[in-house]
Amino acid sequence: MKQIQMVDLKSQYSRIKPEIDSAIQNVINNTSFINGASVQDFSSNLEKYLDVKHVIPCANGTDALQIALMALGLKPGDEVITSDFTFIATVEVVALLGLKLKFVDVDKNTFNLIPEEVEKAITPKTKAIVPVHMFGQGANMEAIMKIAKKHNIFVIEDTAQAIGGEYKCTDGKTKKLGTIGTIGCTSFFPSKNLGCFGDGGAIFTNNDELAIKLKQITNHGSKVKYYHDEIGVNSRLDSIQAAILNVKLKYLDEYILARQKAANFYDNAFKNNSKIKIPGRDKNSTHVFHQYTLQLEGINRDDLKEHLNNKGIPAMIYYPYPLHLQNAYKYLGYKKNDFPNTENLCNKVLSLPMHTELTNEQLQFITETVLEYANK
Numbered sequence: 140m141k142q143i144q145m146v147d148l149k150s151q152y153s154r155i156k157p158e159i160d161s162a163i164q165n166v167i168n169n170t171s172f173i174n175g176a177s178v179q180d181f182s183s184n185l186e187k188y189l190d191v192k193h194v195i196p197c198a199n200g201t202d203a204l205q206i207a208l209m210a211l212g213l214k215p216g217d218e219v220i221t222s223d224f225t226f227i228a229t230v231e232v233v234a235l236l237g238l239k240l241k242f243v244d245v246d247k248n249t250f251n252l253i254p255e256e257v258e259k260a261i262t263p264k265t266k267a268i269v270p271v272h273m274f275g276q277g278a279n280m281e282a283i284m285k286i287a288k289k290h291n292i293f294v295i296e297d298t299a300q301a302i303g304g305e306y307k308c309t310d311g312k313t314k315k316l317g318t319i320g321t322i323g324c325t326s327f328f329p330s331k332n333l334g335c336f337g338d339g340g341a342i343f344t345n346n347d348e349l350a351i352k353l354k355q356i357t358n359h360g361s362k363v364k365y366y367h368d369e370i371g372v373n374s375r376l377d378s379i380q381a382a383i384l385n386v387k388l389k390y391l392d393e394y395i396l397a398r399q400k401a402a403n404f405y406d407n408a409f410k411n412n413s414k415i416k417i418p419g420r421d422k423n424s425t426h427v428f429h430q431y432t433l434q435l436e437g438i439n440r441d442d443l444k445e446h447l448n449n450k451g452i453p454a455m456i457y458y459p460y461p462l463h464l465q466n467a468y469k470y471l472g473y474k475k476n477d478f479p480n481t482e483n484l485c486n487k488v489l490s491l492p493m494h495t496e497l498t499n500e501q502l503q504f505i506t507e508t509v510l511e512y513a514n515k
């Protein structure tokens with residue numbers, strides 16, 4: 140059996156090597172390393188794929204979130220509501236811009252924001268909600284958009300883990316995650332569902348005016364070279380990364396299916412075990428399984444992780460410690476038990492290997508090893 144990895148980028152690459160290599164070589168031949176044709180091509184291809192009017196590429200997912208907040212003209216002291224159970228990047232940019240972070244607890248089945256808690260956290264100073272489509276499953280966007288409309292606030296979707304996922308509204312319309320809110324943000328970090336060979340990110344919007352502003356901010360606040368209308372940043376997607384993404388975008392739906400197939404295998408193996416809780420599903424969203432995350436009841440999570448590692452099975456804890464208790468965010472004044480679901484999840488979650496190259500043999504070995512430990 141091939142060695143099991145948390146994410147197997149090498150096998151994925153080897154299947155499309157000729158195409159990728161020639162795309163990279165093409166950029167090198169043109170030496171159009173910055174803003175080459177591949178960047179424009181990728182933007183339009185992703186716009187088509189997502190059915191969104193504007194895709195603005197940038198340097199990484201963290202920048203995408205920061206630029207989104209900047210484009211909305213948020214001012215120091217404005218409040219931004221987001222999840223307490225997410226990767227640090229989501230909240231870091233809020234703090235960096237001098238905006239006030241308001242954490243909200245997450246649903247214990249789906250790991251996504253609880254809309255009722257979002258509404259409770261709204262004050263006259265609230266300017267934006269940042270739902271994170273956690274582990275690849277859409278947050279309850281319909282409820283969140285309703286709250287946002289009612290209170291006239293922006294919604295920035297953190298789609299870093301959920302590119303290609305779909306959300307079905309009650310009117311039957313289906314939209315891609317990241318295209319429902321005011322702005323959507325994503326990351327092309329290598330291990331993400333659509334990953335490049337370095338850093339990359341993008342911002343989506345259907346709003347023409349915002350698109351101009353977003354683009355301008357990524358380019359030093361400038362539309363016309365050496366004339367700067369506002370304070371911007373330097374955040375670009377390299378032409379080589381765009382060329383790689385152009386190839387990989389064609390396979391994204393296939394990649395999603397492979398992840399879902401692995402998830403179904405895990406589900407079927409674990410669903411009847413009382414000590415292992417499989418990831419909850421939201422009826423309105425597909426799940427594109429950036430991570431497959433179990434919750435363990437009455438099993439020592441850290442012991443199981445070590446046991447798996449000893450058997451050659453990597454497993455990771457996403458995330459081990461709630462954001463509201465992190466040293467860097469102590470200044471916000473939150474305390475223990477403020478967000479019981481998140482705190483509880485941090486003690487119970489364990490993510491199993493999840494990628495596009497898992498074989499049935501590997502899945503069989505992983506599930507058997509977990510079950511053997513759980514049932515002993």
Ligand SMILES: *Cc1c(COP(=O)(O)O)cnc(C)c1O
Pocket residue numbers: 199200201202225226228229271297299300325326327328338339340
């Ligand atoms: C990966 C990730 C980001 C940041 O993306 P980078 O490209 O690494 O900057 C932001 N939010 C979430 C939820 C992520 O998983």
